[in-house]
Amino acid sequence: MVNTQHGHGDADVLIVGAGASGGVAALELAGRGFRVVCLEQGDWALPDDFTGGKPEWELTRLKQWNPSPNARGRESDYPVDTKESPIEPLMFNGVGGSTIMFSGHWVRAMPSDFRVRTLDGVADDWPFSYEDLRPFYDEVTHHIGASGLDGDPAYPDPHTFPLPPMPIGKYGLAAAKGMDKLGWHWWPAPNAIASRKFKNRPACLRYGACESGCPTGAKASTDFTHWRDAIAAGAVLVTGARVRQLTVDNRGLVTGAEYIDREGVVRHQAAGVTVMAANGIGTPRLLLNSASAQFPDGLANSSGLVGKRLMIHPYASVYGTYEDELETWLGPTGQALQSMEFYETDAGRGFVRGAKWNLMPTGGPLTHTLWEPGEDWREGFGPAFHNRLRSTFGRYTEWGITTEDLPEDHNEVILDPGATDSDGIPVPKIRYTISENTERMLKFNVDRAIEAHQAAGATSVHPIPVVRESGWHLLGTARMGTDPATSVVDEHGRAHDVPNLFIIDGSVFVTSTGVNPTATIMAVALRAMRHLADNRHHQTTAD
Missing domain, CATH: 3.50.50.60 (FAD/NAD(P)-binding domain)
Structure with missing residues (x-):
């Protein structure tokens, strides 16, 4: 006993x-x-x-x-x-x-x-x-x-924030121009991050390390x-x-x-x-x-x-590569923009409910040079290493897609x-499958995010329809x-x-x-x- x-x-x-x-x-x-x-x-x-x-x-x-x-x-x-x-x-x-x-x-x-x-x-x-x-x-x-910035038109009320929004940065500006071309909603994203000193917390120094x-x-x-x-x-x-x-x-x-x-x-x-x-x-x-x-x-x-x-919340990432240096290593991580363009139900899309988009930076050099299982390692190492790093570091940004799944x-x-x-x-053991409704939602939103990158001038787009390491919610x-x-x-x-x-x-x-x-x-x-x-x-x- x-x-x-x-x-x-x-x-x-x-x-x-x-x-x-x-x-x-x-x-x-x-x-x-x-x-x-x-x-x-x-x-x-x-x-x-x-x-x-x-x-x-x-x-x-x-x-x-x-x-x-x-x-x-x-x-x-x-x-x-x-x-x-x-x-x-x-x-x-x-x-x-x-x-x-x-x-x-x-x-x-x-x-x-x-x-x-x-x-x-x-x-x-x-x-x-x-x-x-x-x-x-x-x-x-x-x-x-x-x-955050008051007055997001996606919401019915102009809810307020005690601090101004974080800078959207060069990559945020590029993405916003692409969304404007398409006539789609975007807004400087709200973050639980101090843009100025607040109480006992200093202002963000923009390390881009929020997730660790x-x-x-x-x-x-x-x-x-x-x-x-x-x-x-x-x-x-x-x-x-x-x-x-x-x-x-x-x-x-x-x-x-x-x-x-x-x-x-x-x-x-x-x-x-x-x-x-x-x-x-x-x-x-x-x-x-x-x-x-x-x-x-x-x-x-x-x-x-x-x-x-x-x-x-099954999550998709759609990455775009750009010719311009967009400082996509600069924080916060944190989101620069968010979009609720495809959030509410539209029966014509073949599913109910919707998704929130967030524009994210893509981190430091190691992020762009790691080998992923299932890939050909020769595409990232040897002579390809410097080309890959040169084309992505600072030039690679993500539209992340948070999709609703139903109970x-x-x-x-x-x-x-x-x-x-x-x-x-x-x-605990979890048993979880992505529903047909959410699968359709993912495909629809991934396709739209590809369009958003292309409208913003991306030279290539890399979609990941479901990110395995994404189950925060x-x-x-x-x-x-x-x-x-x-x-x-x-x-x-x-x-x-x-x-x-x-x-x-x-x-x-x-x-x-x-x-x-x-x-x-x-x-x-x-x-x-x-x-x-x-x-x-x-x-x-x-x-």
Whole structure:
């Protein structure tokens, strides 16, 4: 029998995961006077840990700062079985979670995203509207110091930004001219990156290393934007704490969580309310690992939907090569432009819903000289090496395409029956296929992006219809809704089956939307946690 030690005293609220939604929860609740404890399996990162300003930067992206936990293999990571998925899930375990390594695209969902069933007859409507979420979008945007230009005509409201947009650069100007020729929408892209000094963060120095950690702290990762203030308000953040299961009492209420510390000691953290903020793979993994006699199919899973309806946003890259030096090594990475031209449903295209485009730089010289499996190595090495580098470095830019995928039960996160992490906890396995609707969407948008490059003067175009290492957006595996038979949590993240359990990460998404989800995740989390705080006396009772 394992001797379980006590954690950090009884908490009013236990948060599992210190990423985007966990940071929002900690700051809101600690600031409202709750005793908050957060368990995070990773650790703090310091700006000097990131290599964006160091000569070894591009090499460390291959291992130490690889976005895939399977490739990175840190002690704080857990493996994910991806043999049955064409897309590799990407995430980071640590204070700040995946905001440490995200590109910083700060994009709101569209009003139509919340009404997909009503408008298009597929999936389900969200239990609230864009207008309901709008004040929380506004609050989070101004809290984190997003950079952007007010008045994007793709949106119905001229939402504002506390900082001006990042420069679009030479490559942004070239792409914008191409879009103008075609009469297509583009807009200087909003980013969760400081274009000027903001609070405790300096202005971006444009390293272009956003996807492997910001070496200056200009990017709005929640270790900067939320966790320092939450700790100052009294929140306790426990790092190196890998949760293995949530515990319940004989009433079916969550009593806290068992976790393993870095010394291998099993500890229990007690709490009146538990909040899951472990992302769309980590949260269902823990709920399924918390099966018991009371909850034989996993905690909060009477609907059978925990782990189901995984949505990842299949991503396509369309690269263009240009004769002019466009400084495509210059950050941020980050997006220079975004386009919503093909976002809303047009039945004539043969699919429903749509995609968001983002214009991205393409990094340093190593990016353009790596050999990819399946390619002829002679095309990149020997006499071809310098020609390849000369034609691409600084002259190669990407239209990235984030496509919406709709919720389907067969896309799922399950427990791998034959594998565990380094602490012996069963790891997740994902089963995921790209739907016919999304395949059509990908093809349509790739073809249009080729046209966009050609209109901008590209001398050659290189499309990648599906990028395997692109699964940052892990959504839908504990969806919200009003009916306990067809959803896991209500509109404020409260589990239908367990009244003192909340889920606030991307798991709760009803549909995936077609945009980068971090702004929506944080706005939804803020809405949920403010409701919890406002109704604190009703949260731990079963009625």
